Amino acid sequence: MSLSNVFGIAGSAMNxxxxxxxxxxxxxxxxxSISSSVDETYRARKPxxxxxxxxPLADNEFGVAAGKGVQVLGIVESQAELRKEYSPxxxxxxxxxxxxxxxVNVVEEMADMISxxxxxQINTEILNTAKQMLQQTISLGQ
Known part of the structure; x- marks a missing residue:
């Protein structure tokens, strides 16, 4: 894998x-949010x-096919039970x-948001490090 591939991989991860x-x-x-029926109630979504x-045939020296980034397959709705409250x-x-x-579990969502x-942030640091490495490589030729 070349250093230039890092930009695409980190970019897809940031996306x-x-x-x-x-x-x-x-x-x-x-x-x-409140609803009067199960069908109209908002359901938590997860990507x-x-x-x-x-x-897959181009294995690396470790015998494992390398990935070239992250793709989002879709967003699914949670099938967990809705909260039901008696309030006539x-x-x-x-x-x-x-x-x-x-x-929606707010504590779980906060943990997901922090993660x-x-x-x-980590992928931003990866991009910055790769950029610095490329700049240093270019300056070697001067």
Whole structure:
């Protein structure tokens, strides 16, 4: 793998973490939204990542195919149970007197946000290090 591949790999990782931060922000923004039915209630969303494979036949010296970055396969909705609360006086209550809250765990979302932010920072450092290494390589020829 050449040093120039680092930019594409780190860039794809930063893009993936940006999507992760956006879905986390959406989940946090909707954490306390109320609905009168299960079908209309917001459900937590999570991005699904995968390795972008190079040629699987082109193994490196360790006998493992190297990846060329991260790809986002999609965003899936959580199938966890919704929070159901009995509140017959609430204007959005259904016929049985229940209101429904999303299945967003705010503590889990905060941990996810910190993890995504930290991963983004690490990839920024990788880009800076690769840039410095290339600059030093260029200055060797002078």
């Amino acid at each position: 993936a973490q940006t999507i992760r931060l956006n879905t986390t922000a959406s989940n946090m923004a909707n954490a306390e 699904v990542f995968s390795v972008q494979q190079v040629d 006086e609430h204007p959005m209550a259904d016929e049985q007197g229940f209101i429904y809250y999303p299945n 995504a932010s930290r991963s983004f």
